[in-house]
Amino acid sequence: MSDLSHLHAPRPLWLSALDAPWLRRAAVLILLAAIWELAAVIQNNPIMLPRFSAVVVTLWQSILNDGLLGSARVSIEVLLKGYVIAVALALLLVGLAAANSFAREALQTLTAMLNPLPAIALLPLAMLWFGLNEASLIFVLCHAVVWPLALAALSGFESVPETQRLVGRNYGLRGPAFVLQILIPAALPSLISGLKIGWAFAWRTLIASELVFGVTSGSGGLGWFIYRSRNDLYTDKVFAGLAVVILIGLVVEIVLFRSIEKHTVRRWGMQK
Numbered sequence: 001m002s003d004l005s006h007l008h009a010p011r012p013l014w015l016s017a018l019d020a021p022w023l024r025r026a027a028v029l030i031l032l033a034a035i036w037e038l039a040a041v042i043q044n045n046p047i048m049l050p051r052f053s054a055v056v057v058t059l060w061q062s063i064l065n066d067g068l069l070g071s072a073r074v075s076i077e078v079l080l081k082g083y084v085i086a087v088a089l090a091l092l093l094v095g096l097a098a099a100n101s102f103a104r105e106a107l108q109t110l111t112a113m114l115n116p117l118p119a120i121a122l123l124p125l126a127m128l129w130f131g132l133n134e135a136s137l138i139f140v141l142c143h144a145v146v147w148p149l150a151l152a153a154l155s156g157f158e159s160v161p162e163t164q165r166l167v168g169r170n171y172g173l174r175g176p177a178f179v180l181q182i183l184i185p186a187a188l189p190s191l192i193s194g195l196k197i198g199w200a201f202a203w204r205t206l207i208a209s210e211l212v213f214g215v216t217s218g219s220g221g222l223g224w225f226i227y228r229s230r231n232d233l234y235t236d237k238v239f240a241g242l243a244v245v246i247l248i249g250l251v252v253e254i255v256l257f258r259s260i261e262k263h264t265v266r267r268w269g270m271q272k
Helices: 013-017 021-043 052-065 068-099 101-114 119-130 134-158 162-170 175-186 188-217 222-231 235-263
Strands: none
Touching: 021 052, 052 068, 052 235, 068 101, 068 134, 068 175, 068 188, 068 222, 068 235, 101 134, 119 134, 119 188, 134 175, 134 188, 162 175, 175 188, 188 222, 188 235, 222 235
16 A cells, blocks of 8 residues: 555644734735845935835834824824715715615716716815815815715615515615615625725825825825925935835724624625
8 A cells, every 4th residue: 555644744834824814914024125125235325215124214213203103193183084074975875875766876977977086186176165274185085985985885785685675675674774774784895895995095195185285284294294205305204104104004904994804794704
């Protein structure tokens, strides 16, 4: 009899360790940092591309001495205000569209018209209408979030099986109760996807808006920090500001949205 014991040999420890998602992500980040460091050493021009190690040191110094965390706090506060308003508005529009065919056609038309329009293109109009204040930023943030979220939510509502709809009607559910108890739970994967897309759009729109808005008002969050550092040719500070933008995005994606998915749609078997 041939020896088949080698077919059941235990996997090497390092291969088993790579099954952990956090370790794979860490490996990717370490690889990118090594490539960045090597490219900067080869180029040998810190104004064009500072070394990764230098950016890490600058990031820490900017947190301690240059108010980088304060800039991040300003950006997050504005972002949360615009995001919450936009989510509430999108859900209201989609709720009306789910209950009324005319409202649905109107929302589909508005989404087709306004979703492709870049939010940053509305910033000059927002500054004209609302002035050089936070309201202008909140306006463009709402535009960035409302339409992709409404599109995702409406698609999710329309994909709810007719059997689930009939169950709700048999229980006498109508209007807001039907939306809250039948449509939203059934369309939750699409809603979470829309929230994630809306968050990403809002975050990058805010940073881009602050690059313009900060120049005008002389104040601002992370976008203004990046712009000011670029004007002073502090490329390492530019990368430090970009690193904070990326880190905040990763934290929101991994900690917040994946936690919501884990405790809802994945737990319920609606998503792998």
